[in-house]
Amino acid sequence: AQSxxxxxxxxxxxxxxxxxxxxxxxxxxTVNLFxxxxxxxxxxxxxLKYFSGDPLVKGIKGFEAEFIKSKFxxxxxxxxxxxxxxxxxxxxxxxxxxxxxxxxxxxxxxxxKP
Amino acid sequence: DTGVSxxxxxxxxxxxxxxxxxxxxxxxxxRLYWYRQTLGQGPEFLTYFQNEAQLEKSRLLSDRFSxxxxxGSFSTLEIQRTEQGDSAMYLCASSLLAPGSDTQYFGPGxxxxxx
Numbered sequence: 001a002q003s004x005x006x007x008x009x010x011x012x013x014x015x016x017x018x019x020x021x022x023x024x025x026x027x028x029x030t031v032n033l034f035x036x037x038x039x040x041x042x043x044x045x046x047x048l049k050y051f052s053g054d055p056l057v058k059g060i061k062g063f064e065a066e067f068i069k070s071k072f073x074x075x076x077x078x079x080x081x082x083x084x085x086x087x088x089x090x091x092x093x094x095x096x097x098x099x100x101x102x103x104x105x106x107x108x109x110x111x112x113k114p
Numbered sequence: 115d116t117g118v119s120x121x122x123x124x125x126x127x128x129x130x131x132x133x134x135x136x137x138x139x140x141x142x143x144x145r146l147y148w149y150r151q152t153l154g155q156g157p158e159f160l161t162y163f164q165n166e167a168q169l170e171k172s173r174l175l176s177d178r179f180s181x182x183x184x185x186g187s188f189s190t191l192e193i194q195r196t197e198q199g200d201s202a203m204y205l206c207a208s209s210l211l212a213p214g215s216d217t218q219y220f221g222p223g224x225x226x227x228x229x
Contacts, residue, residue, distance in 0.1 A: 036220070099162075101159035
């Protein structure tokens with residue numbers, strides 16, 4: 001079975017600070033990895049995804065994530081956050097040979113202070 | 115907006131009643147998924163359709179839950195004899211089966227409150 005762990009449940013940053021949200025997964029085979037974001041009052045939106053190739057993936061709004069296979073990690077980064085990045089962030093994994101369901105982490109709630 | 119739509123957005127019901135939710139996927143998407151999300155948690159997979167066939171069901175999906183996708187387009191999720199523990203946000207997602215790419219796009223959800 002696959003599982004996802006997001007270590008930080010709540011993060012508070014000031015504008016212009018750098019962001020890194022941790023995500024570790026557990027699965028023995030090939031994976032597809034995703035970060036979704038949920039802004040207040042809105043639905044889940046895809047930030048970025050990794051299927052194969054370059055392990056450094058760039059997404060929307062200046063976010064990027066790096067897949068480190070040896071560490072089973074897919075951490076999300078942004079060099080300089082804005083107040084509008086206040087949201088909840090979810091990491092998700094799909095084992096390529098484990099069906100088509102996404103397994104989500106518990107989420108990280110980010111608050112950016114203006 | 116041609117994204118995933120869900121109706122109703124909110125449903126309040128009394129324990130023991132039946133409820134039904136509808137999901138309309140992105141039009142060309144052949145895969146449709148249901149998830150449940152409770153407060154402070156990430157979404158949990160319930161079931162998945164490819165076209166009209168229900169291919170996967172989670173152990174979370176008790177026999178009070180049933181989902182259909184009769185013509186391979188919209189889907190319904192019915193909960194019979196609701197319990198307070200069913201209170202949650204029910205999310206629908208859709209995707210297009212394509213080589214090397216199968217990204218799920220989510221709808222706004224239906225928030226169920228069981229009194």
